[in-house]
Amino acid sequence: MSKPEIAWDLSVVFPSVTDPSIEKAIESIQKAADELVTNYQGKIIKFSSKELLNLLQDYEKYLVETRNLGMFSRLTFSANMTIPESQKIFDRVNKLQANLSKKLAFMTLEIGKLVHSKSELITDKNLAKYKHYLERLKRAVPHQLSEVEEQLIIEKDQFGIRGWSQLQSKWLNTRFFEVEVEGEKKKLSYGEANSLLPHPDRATRKSANQAIYELLKEDSELFTSALRNITNDWTNVTKRRKYESEMHASLIANDIDQKTIDSLLKTIDESSHIYRRYLQLKAKLLGLPKLANYDIVAPLPDAPDIAYDYEKAKELSIAAYSKFDDEYAFATKDMFEKNRVDASARFGKRNGAFCASWFKGQSAFILQSFNDSLSGVYTLAHELGHATHDYYFTREQTILNSSIPMIVAETASIFGELLITDLLLSQAQSDKEKIAIISRVLDGAGMAAFQVTARAWFEQDMYDAIKRGEFLDYQTISNFWTKNRNRIYGDVIEWQDVMDAEWTMKVHYYMANFRFYNYPYVYGQLFVYALYQKYLEDGKDFIPKFKKVLSAGSSISPKEIGDIFGLDISDPEFWKLGIKRFKYFVDELEKLVK
Numbered sequence: 001m002s003k004p005e006i007a008w009d010l011s012v013v014f015p016s017v018t019d020p021s022i023e024k025a026i027e028s029i030q031k032a033a034d035e036l037v038t039n040y041q042g043k044i045i046k047f048s049s050k051e052l053l054n055l056l057q058d059y060e061k062y063l064v065e066t067r068n069l070g071m072f073s074r075l076t077f078s079a080n081m082t083i084p085e086s087q088k089i090f091d092r093v094n095k096l097q098a099n100l101s102k103k104l105a106f107m108t109l110e111i112g113k114l115v116h117s118k119s120e121l122i123t124d125k126n127l128a129k130y131k132h133y134l135e136r137l138k139r140a141v142p143h144q145l146s147e148v149e150e151q152l153i154i155e156k157d158q159f160g161i162r163g164w165s166q167l168q169s170k171w172l173n174t175r176f177f178e179v180e181v182e183g184e185k186k187k188l189s190y191g192e193a194n195s196l197l198p199h200p201d202r203a204t205r206k207s208a209n210q211a212i213y214e215l216l217k218e219d220s221e222l223f224t225s226a227l228r229n230i231t232n233d234w235t236n237v238t239k240r241r242k243y244e245s246e247m248h249a250s251l252i253a254n255d256i257d258q259k260t261i262d263s264l265l266k267t268i269d270e271s272s273h274i275y276r277r278y279l280q281l282k283a284k285l286l287g288l289p290k291l292a293n294y295d296i297v298a299p300l301p302d303a304p305d306i307a308y309d310y311e312k313a314k315e316l317s318i319a320a321y322s323k324f325d326d327e328y329a330f331a332t333k334d335m336f337e338k339n340r341v342d343a344s345a346r347f348g349k350r351n352g353a354f355c356a357s358w359f360k361g362q363s364a365f366i367l368q369s370f371n372d373s374l375s376g377v378y379t380l381a382h383e384l385g386h387a388t389h390d391y392y393f394t395r396e397q398t399i400l401n402s403s404i405p406m407i408v409a410e411t412a413s414i415f416g417e418l419l420i421t422d423l424l425l426s427q428a429q430s431d432k433e434k435i436a437i438i439s440r441v442l443d444g445a446g447m448a449a450f451q452v453t454a455r456a457w458f459e460q461d462m463y464d465a466i467k468r469g470e471f472l473d474y475q476t477i478s479n480f481w482t483k484n485r486n487r488i489y490g491d492v493i494e495w496q497d498v499m500d501a502e503w504t505m506k507v508h509y510y511m512a513n514f515r516f517y518n519y520p521y522v523y524g525q526l527f528v529y530a531l532y533q534k535y536l537e538d539g540k541d542f543i544p545k546f547k548k549v550l551s552a553g554s555s556i557s558p559k560e561i562g563d564i565f566g567l568d569i570s571d572p573e574f575w576k577l578g579i580k581r582f583k584y585f586v587d588e589l590e591k592l593v594k
Contacts, residue, residue, distance in 0.1 A: 006310060006343035007079070008365050013072045013358070017085045025069050026096060032062040033100045036107065044110035045117070049124040052114065056130055056400060059107060063399045068360045070097055075342075075356060075365055081173055082348035098158040102151040109144050112137040132555050133400045140252055143241040153237070153513075161233060161512035164226040168510045171219070172351055177211040180204065189347045195371040198297045205294040206496075213498035216505055220474045223504040228472040231462050234515050246463040250516040254405040255557050256523075260570055264523055267575040268453040272488050274579065275450040278442045278586045279492045281593055285435065292494045297443045299374070303436035304429070310343055310370050313377045317384050320423040321416070325543050331391035332384050335366065340387070343380075345369035352507070353379050355386035355413075359399050364390040374440050378417055385416030393553035401555040406517070408558055410524025411531070412550055417444065418532050431592050438589045445582055449525040450488050455518040457484040458503065477503065526578025527562075527569070533577055534565050 014022050040055055047055065070093055076083075077090035115121050115134045122134045144150070177193040179186055181204050188196075196208035216223070238246050244258075251258055283291045285300050308316075314336050321329035335341060340363060342349075353368035364387040370376045389412040393402060421441050428434045461480040462472060470476065478500040485495075485502075503509065508517035535542045542565075549561050562569040567577075 003344070006341065006370065007339075008075070008342040008367075009339040010072060010075055010365070012338070012361065013068065013075075017073075017076050017089045022069070022072075022089070025065065029062070029066050029069065029096070029100070032065065033103055036062060036104060040110075041106050042110075044107075044114050047114060049121055049126040052111070052121060053126050053130075055111070056127075057398075060399045064360050066097065066100065067399070068358075069093055071356055071358060071365075075367070078350040078354075078367055079342050080346060080348045081170065081350065094162070095158070098154055102154045105150040105154065106147050108137060108140075109147055109150065112141040112144060116141040129398065129555065130400060132557060133403075135557075136252075136255060136554075143243055143249070143252070145241065149240075157512040161230055161510070164230060165507070165510040165512060168223065168226060168504075169350070169507060171222070172505060172507075173348055175215060177208075177215060179211045180207040189345075189349075191345045191347075191349055191351050191369045194351060195345065195369060197294070198299055198373060198375050200299050200301065202295070202298070205298060206292070209294045209496060210498060212505070213496070213501045217498050217501035220501055220504065223501075224472070224474040224477060227462075227477060227503075227509055230510060231472065231515075232466060235463060235466050237513075247460070247516045250514065250519075253514070254407045254520055254523075255554075256405070256407055257570075261519055261523070263572040264526065264575050265453055265456065265519065267526070267572070267579060268450060268522060269487075271576075271579045271582075272450055272490075274583050274586055275446045275488065276490050276492045278446060278589065279489070281586070281589055282439060282442075283492075284593060285439070290494055291492065293496055293499050296493065297375070297447070300432075300436050300439055302432060304433045306374075306433070307372070308374055308377050309372055310376075313370065313380050316377055316420060316423060317381050317416075320381065320419040321384070321388070323423060324419050328388065328543070328547070331364075331388040334391070335364065335384060335387050338363070340364060341366045341368075341380075343368055343370040345371070353383055355383045355390070357386075357390040357394070357402065359390075359394050359402055362391065362394040363387070374436065375443075378420060378440060378444060381416045381420040382413045385411075385413030388412050388416070389550050392547065392550035396551040397553040397555055401553040404554045405558065406520030407523040407527070408554075408561060410521060411528055411561075414448075414524055414528035415531065415546070417441070418528070435589060435592050438585050438592070442582070442585050442589065445525055445529070445585070448521050449578075449582065451485075452518045452521045454484040454488045455506065455508075456516060456522070457487065459509070459516055459518070526575050529578035529581035530567060530574065531565060533581055534567070 014025070036058060039058070044052070044055065073090045073093035076086045080086060111134075115138045119138070121127060122131055122138065127134065145153070172190045175190060176187040177190065179188050179193050179196060181196065182201050190212070193208050193212055196204055199205050199208065234246060238248070241249070243249055247258070251261065279291055279296070282295070283289065286295060286298065287301070288295065318329060318332050318336070321332045342365070349369065350367065353366070356365045358364055366380075366383040366387060368376070368379050368383060370380065386409070389404070389409070393404070421437060424437045425434060428437060458480050461484065462477065465472060465476065465480070481503045482500055511517065545564050549564055552561070559569055568574055
C-alpha cells in the first residue's frame, strides 16, 4: 500500500500556477517598480531622513509582493520540475525579477551613496529601525559599480551562471540511477537514490554511492566546464568590484570580517583529529577495521529498530520544541496544522531540504524528502528551526530587516537539532539507543563543521590556481577536492575511486554571485554549540535572549548577537567553546562504547 502524499498547500499564496491572480500580481508589481523609478531615481542623494524613510517604506511594499510571487514560483518548481506549467511560471518570474532588478538597480546604489556621504543619517532617530540595514549598505558602497554596469551584470548572470545552475540542478533531478537495493536492481530518481546513502545494508549504500557518482563522473566534462566558467567569471567580478579577495563579497553578505572567519577555520583545522576520533569509534561500532566513504553516515547495525514515520517525527518535533518553551513551539504546530511541509519523495522534486520564509504570510514552507529514518527526524527538526526563526522576525521586523546573513540563519535550526537530541536521549531505553542518537548528532555536526570546511578550502584552491594561470580541467579540480577532503579525514576513510567526482553535485558552487557559500554552515554549527553551553548554564534565563535574537532578523550584526549572550565572536578562543560541545558528544560516545 502506497503512502499518502505529504505535500504543502501553496493555494494560500496563489490558488494555482494558472490562476488569473498571478497575472494581476505581475501587473501590480511592474506598476510599483515603475512608480519607484519615477518617484526616486536620481533624487535620493539629496534626501533628508524623512524622505529616505518614505522611500524605504515604499520600497518595502514592493519587496513584499515581488518576493511573494518569487517564492511561489520557486516552490511550485522545486516540488516538481517536470510540470510544464510550473516550468513556465518559474521561467517567467525569473525573467521578470531579473528585469525589475535591472530597473531598480539604482535604489540600493543611490541609498548607499547617500549614507556614505551623510553618515549621520544612519543614527537619525527617524531611521532607527533601519540603522543596521543602512550600515550594511554603506559597507558595500566601495564595491558598487555604475547603474549601467550593475544592470549588465544582472543581464550577464540571467542567461549565464543562472543557466549553468539550472542545468546542474535539472541534470540531477531528471536522471535515473541503477542501484542494487538489498540485492534487487532498481532504477531510481536522484532523490530516491540519495536517500539510500544512510541505508542499513552496506552493499546498498555502496551501490547507491557508486551509481550516483559514476553517472556524475561520466558527464564530468559538463560539470567541469560549468565550474571553470563560474570561477573564472567570479575572478573577473572580484577585480571589477575591487574586492580584497574572492571571499570578500561573502564576508560583506554575511556581515562578518575575515579575521573572525580565519579564526573559525583555523579552529576546525586544529580540531579535525577529534572528528577522526569519532570516525574511528564508528568503525568499531560497525565492526570494521576502517570506514569506507559510504559508511560515514551509515546507521549502526545493532541500533534499536525504532520506527520514525512522518507522524512520529511530527510528534517528536512538537515535543522537543515545547520542552524548551511552550510559546516557542507555536511555529512548529502551525506549520503542521496548515500543511506548510512538502515531505514526499517524487520524480522531478528538488533534492535536499530547505525552508522558504514567507514574509507576507508571517510563516514559512519546508521541503524535504522524508525517508522514515532518524536522519529524517533531524532534518525536519532542523528545518522547523528555520521556520521558527521566520515566525519570530516576520512579526517584529519590516522586510528590509529580513535579509538574515547565512552565518546567523542556521541559529534556530541547529538549536532545533540539539533540542530533538535532548528529547531523544531522555526517552532512550538503552545504551544502544543512546549510541545511535549520539552517532547521528556527530554524523551531522561532523559533516557540517568539518567536511564543509574542506569545501571552503577547495573553493579557495580553485581561485588560487586561476591567479597562478592554471587551467581548471576535471583532474585539477578533483585533485583540489580530494586534497582538502583528506586534510579533514586523514587516513581514517577508504574512498571509492568515483568519489573524486563528489564536487560535481554540490549545488552551491553553481549559484550566481555567491561564492564561498559553505563556511557559514561551519560558523552556524560552532556558534550554536557554544550557545547551547550557555543554555545549559543559564537555564530559563537563556530563553528570552534567544527569542530576542530570532526576533531581531537582520536588524543587528552577528557580533551584537553574540553580545546579547555575553559571547565575543571576535575572540579566537570563542570558537573552542563550540568544539568543546562536539568533543563532549565524542567523549560520551566513547564511554558508552567501552
